[in-house]
Amino acid sequence: MTDKRIAIEIFKQLGGGHFKAMVGANQLVALPDGLTLKFKGSRKANHLVIKLNGLDLYDIELWKCTPKTFKKVDTGSNIYFDGLQDWFTNATGLNTHL
DSSP, X not given: OOHHHHHHHHXXXXXHHHHHXXXXXXXXXXXXXXXXXXXXXXSSOOEEEEEEOTTSOEXXXXXXXXXXXXXXXXXXXXXXXXXXXXXHHHHHOOOSOO
């Protein structure tokens, strides 16, 4: 897959447009092996990085980014595609779908 196709697939696995609407996702950027985006509604974090690893699973990082600080607040390794939404909900408290 090309870089952009990996990011598009991750976005679909997160819930696509429903995910974007539910968490206020914006500034989506394709990475060489994943996707990064900002979101709203959680006091714990506001930035998500998901990368495809060598096992064809996902590694996830949640960050709290403010104008003065950048702090990693949670990570997940070797997450299956069908566990992305649950992991995100458990880590942030935000629902990804109705």
